Amino acid sequence: MKLHRTEALSRERFGDHVRLRYRWDAPSIEPGRFIVARAGDLSAGLAPFLPRPFFVHDFADGVASLLFEVRGAGTAALADWGADVNVSEPLGRGFDLGGIGDGPVALIGGDVWVAPLKLLARRLALLGVSHDVYLELPATASETYVDLLHRAYPSATLAPTDGGPEAPRTVLERVGDLTRYRAVFASGPSEMLAVLSEACAGRIAAQLALRERMACADGSCFGCAVAMADGSYARACVEGPVFAAEELARPSGGVTIAGALP
Amino acid sequence: MKLHRTEALSRERFGDHVRLRYRWDAPSIEPGRFIVARAGDLSAGLAPFLPRPFFVHDFADGVASLLFEVRGAGTAALADWGADVNVSEPLGRGFDLGGIGDGPVALIGGDVWVAPLKLLARRLALLGVSHDVYLELPATASETYVDLLHRAYPSATLAPTDGGPEAPRTVLERVGDLTRYRAVFASGPSEMLAVLSEACAGRIAAQLALRERMACADGSCFGCAVAMADGSYARACVEGPVFAAEELARPSGGVTIAGALP
Amino acid sequence: MNPVDSARALAVELCGIPLGTPLIPAAGTLGKEALDGVKGIYGAILPKTVTPEPRAGNPPPRVAEVPAGMVNSIGLQNPGLDRFLDDLDAYDVGLPIFVSVAADTVAQFAAACERLSADPRVAAVELNLSCPNVEHGGLQFCAGPGTVGGVVGVCRAALRGKPLLVKLTVEDAVANAIAAEGAGADAVTLVNTVPALVVDARERRVFLRGGLSGPAIKPVALRAVYEASRALGVPVVGCGGVASGTDVAEFMLAGATAVQVGSGRFARDASEILGEFAGYLSAEGLQARELTGLLGRN
């Protein structure tokens, strides 16, 4: 994978979450696309071995940003190391904004997976598409997470959840009547996506931003398989990461959705 | 190997050479012993896999230092990363200062292998043993290397060499009559050690600081084999790294000495 | 070195096919969506293994990262030979196309080779023998010299004059390579992934049973290439853990005539790997083709 070494302009920490801004010279980036990245300092060689995939969180005026949670070696290194960062070109298929007219559309998110909705909201504003943003806010959320949501999504409706079994539905209840929207764009925990895709089925077009483990990130390896309704496997990195809900195999037991890793 | 995480107090660069000072709480360290170290930041996991061996360059008042050349991933990481550094206890057998009375003795060094002679000189001064320091200075030496030698060994006699085939003898010529010394302590390029050990043989006791590739650094793996005069292999990390010249197998062809990696 | 000299320095020949560089993508690691700008990098193109019938592949997870490498269990997802050939022009970037093929039975292998033999776009065929032989209780075709010789022999006949590469795993590599050569292979590719297991200790489950690739296996692959190339008359194509130009040189020095790059390309840009290799050649004042087996001549 070709990575470009580019300047890391800032790294803001919100607890375990990091917003990393880097210089990126391009006229635009489609919302819902992702990049793969590795830390700038490679003096330890290729460790960890694979670059890590992240949604493009935001982009404007030659500055792109990621919003990610520190989990293992790859994200830890990205959060800490080096004046530079190595990032790929934007990859995959993002949100399809055809056929939504001037809206309204709903953007629904939760967890760190809210990441791609920022760039999407920016694009919709630019296109003059009216949109509402709903974000899940777990009762257990730390101050830093709330801070993060407020900063990144100032106009969002926050849906506090109690963390119980009904939590995945909470944000949906805040949305209320889905059919008043011309489309739903979602990026959140697997359970929330499952509930949403159930609720939208046959009523309103929903697009889900998924994530599966990746190796090549360019369609070569068939590693990032997402089960499709027709029994085949699509690749999250080429045919996705955003899929129309109805293309996807229905979540077994209605609980989690394939291709939406925690 | 048990490593202690300790504060890296400073890192000074002299071209490709680095003097790294770290906090070390101990009453003293024997000259000629070594430590193994790895960079403080392990967020990439164990990469590189093995800690790296270095002579203790200097030690006083709770501050130890290393003097090393940046070569590959291990030294690059040590030169650059982290507020801390991970270092082992001092290991191996250093210079044997028995039977030298109050001197005089000669300390002879070259290349980055001058490293252990600093602590040795300090110890000899403390013991009131008179000593002269002779260091090879290649004609090609960079200003930074000269700067380094001046700073670390202010009273040393520098022996400029022309880099030709006779270069390994140059420092020896500066020393002149070896027999006026009660012992020779040397740490330098393989060729210099070979010439020196030849010159001292049967006339004066010489101790050579060697280095062989290591894995365990504590005598367990038998990886750091040094060929001995009796046909057996000793371990650089336990029986060495300092050996009496006459214990060692004679360098084949008289050019390089076993156990003195470049 | 000027560009012309550099191009000349990189060229090698494999089974009579001139390759602009000794690099070949390892099967299953360079897809048709990723062919932009690869022409100067590789000496040939080698798509993912195709089987006579389409295969859906395994359910996810299919990949996991491990120290210095990865484990995969893709399950040979592929569109089947018909659609593969319909679509083969997508792989035409002006480089020779090698086709990797696998099948369930010896007869199916032969039938597939027959078809590939007739297609002028196919410069050479690589048999992927790391797949179960359904007639032999699911043991892999490369499980021993006997089965290797058997399948290679019929494929050799089916392919007529077309060059035949046989790709083997590290287990019994030398004996199998000798059997492949004896049955008519024009070259042997070493190695395929090494059987591996990834355990998820938190969930207390097998995360993935698959094949290990990447720098972790490089020393093992080098050993296989070194020993096989000394035992064989035909060329060896090296594969396993290449992620730098020095790695390419090491494989060639150990005896390889060409070198496949697989998961290393996921971690790095293949053009950087080639650039480093070109740098090595010019620093050493050598041509790529001179490297093959140069260790042995010391």
Added chain:
Amino acid sequence: MNPVDSARALAVELCGIPLGTPLIPAAGTLGKEALDGVKGIYGAILPKTVTPEPRAGNPPPRVAEVPAGMVNSIGLQNPGLDRFLDDLDAYDVGLPIFVSVAADTVAQFAAACERLSADPRVAAVELNLSCPNVEHGGLQFCAGPGTVGGVVGVCRAALRGKPLLVKLTVEDAVANAIAAEGAGADAVTLVNTVPALVVDARERRVFLRGGLSGPAIKPVALRAVYEASRALGVPVVGCGGVASGTDVAEFMLAGATAVQVGSGRFARDASEILGEFAGYLSAEGLQARELTGLLGRN
């Protein structure tokens, strides 16, 4: 957890021998100079392989670092069985002592086992079968089930009641393990190093031909342990790439009853590895002995 519970959580039993923890040093990786403070860390001590006669070992270089591991070719440097036994008390830190033995011929193996059987300080014997059988053209003893069965059978007899572990390489691990069990092994240790080659591209020479160890081989070793433990009635001792507490858990979940730590200890402190493993157990609310093969019961 309080210290007593934690100690209880760590204890396992191997071939009737109670071990305070499931960790055992891998042969050749914990020497007598490094025994300070190891008592709480390991369940047993296992010195470097001893041979009937002293061996000087190979000339340097003997070790090389590779991605996520190392390659070694020590050549079994050891003082020979006589001096080894004279010196055995140096290994007595209050833990059971397992002795790893290798020899050139089946008869020498048997003679060595005979002597070890008579020494009450020796709690168990591990046969290192990754050494050439000089009566069989230098093929390793673990080259196939036939030779494995042969040597294990005579050692079994020579050792009388003393527990016998048989250490194998990854190649043909399952078939060899079954042969070892059939011939009377009380446990099988999997795996020894994986044959590997390190090339020095600058000098254009073979730097080292030896065995690969360290995290690079962990997925391969886990696969061998997983498959062998399902095929065997006797316990499996896991070995290969352990460098963290999670690694220990993974091996036990995959089927190991105890776990050897080799080159991982060169990179890290073994007590940290044990500490992480204890942390895993307490987070999961499990005892070490409950882990063995737990994957299979999911």
